[in-house]
Amino acid sequence: MKSPLKFLFLTILGIILLINWFFGNPWYLTKSTYASQYETEYNITKALSSTKDETIFVDESGAIDLYEKVRVICIILTTEKDWNTKLSAVNNTWARRCNKNFFIMTTKLHRADIINSEYADNRTNLIHKVRNAFEFIHDKYIDDLDWVFKADDDTYAIIENLRFLLSHYNASRPGYLGFKFDKYVTNGYMSGGAGYAISRKGIKQLVQNGIRGNKCPVLKTKDNPQLSEDQEIGRCLESNQVPRLNSHDVYGRDTFHPYPVEQHLFGKLPQYLYSWCKQPPVEGRNCCSQFTISFHYMNPRSILLVDHLLYKTSVFGRTLPKQIGKVIQVGQYRP
Numbered sequence: 001m002k003s004p005l006k007f008l009f010l011t012i013l014g015i016i017l018l019i020n021w022f023f024g025n026p027w028y029l030t031k032s033t034y035a036s037q038y039e040t041e042y043n044i045t046k047a048l049s050s051t052k053d054e055t056i057f058v059d060e061s062g063a064i065d066l067y068e069k070v071r072v073i074c075i076i077l078t079t080e081k082d083w084n085t086k087l088s089a090v091n092n093t094w095a096r097r098c099n100k101n102f103f104i105m106t107t108k109l110h111r112a113d114i115i116n117s118e119y120a121d122n123r124t125n126l127i128h129k130v131r132n133a134f135e136f137i138h139d140k141y142i143d144d145l146d147w148v149f150k151a152d153d154d155t156y157a158i159i160e161n162l163r164f165l166l167s168h169y170n171a172s173r174p175g176y177l178g179f180k181f182d183k184y185v186t187n188g189y190m191s192g193g194a195g196y197a198i199s200r201k202g203i204k205q206l207v208q209n210g211i212r213g214n215k216c217p218v219l220k221t222k223d224n225p226q227l228s229e230d231q232e233i234g235r236c237l238e239s240n241q242v243p244r245l246n247s248h249d250v251y252g253r254d255t256f257h258p259y260p261v262e263q264h265l266f267g268k269l270p271q272y273l274y275s276w277c278k279q280p281p282v283e284g285r286n287c288c289s290q291f292t293i294s295f296h297y298m299n300p301r302s303i304l305l306v307d308h309l310l311y312k313t314s315v316f317g318r319t320l321p322k323q324i325g326k327v328i329q330v331g332q333y334r335p
Helices: 003-023 030-043 060-068 086-091 125-142 158-168 200-211 229-239 259-268 273-275 299-309 324-328
Strands: 073-076 100-105 114-116 145-154 176-178 195-199
Touching: 030 145, 060 158, 073 125, 073 158, 086 299, 100 125, 114 125, 114 299, 125 145, 125 229, 145 158, 195 200, 195 229, 200 229
Parallel strands: 073 100, 073 145, 100 114
Antiparallel strands: 145 195, 176 195
């Protein structure tokens, strides 16, 4: 390369690198490196605090009433490497609103809120970790729960809204709900990332008949070579007569969401969703029920931001009607 051309090339390259350096998200950083830089620049510990705040004026009596009537145990898939990021954000926001919460992880740590796993951290082992967690809950807490809610460490869930939906169903009957994929399993299965809830009776049938009765052994298939956890649990529940329940609100809007709130709102959902769902998701302002329950692929900053807006911010003069059941036609949630 001739000297003038070489000088021009190096000058342009230097300008590009300088622009990327100043404006962030540089192309020469790997995704993991950028994620690390992102968390360093936006230290999430500054946003971590107790959900209880005596300076917040709110009537929580309705939520407290359902807390006692609809007992939800949450089990959350995570890894030890995410202890100070994803796990910290979840543990300091929605997880503490469950009646009990447990983190499923492969670790040498021993804590009351950890379900230790002997399986290595990879996608193929997720189903084994979750099955073991359901057995753990069944053996130790089956009489202390009405529903089990399984989620990931990048799920954000509004547990009060989950209890409200679950209050329309009988936990003494088998049932299972979430964001439904109508694929691979005959009657469909629920997205693991959006989170799914199984009734007390459903857990008994899953563990006693399915897992321990060996009625649904974990087998790799052409459709499921990586043993997707949510697909395998859905198949096992179906083979053990645990029916799918409806989770849409009275207007047909989704309450569980497999992607972040901004993707559902601004219309950036992947195309596969429209062929995998008999009732495809709606993009835009009608994407989500007023009593929305969950979003998936939420990074720690988004989890803390949404939680702050929901639980630390109010609009003066706007309150729920006292007879809320009549307004949203309670009873319209049906299988």
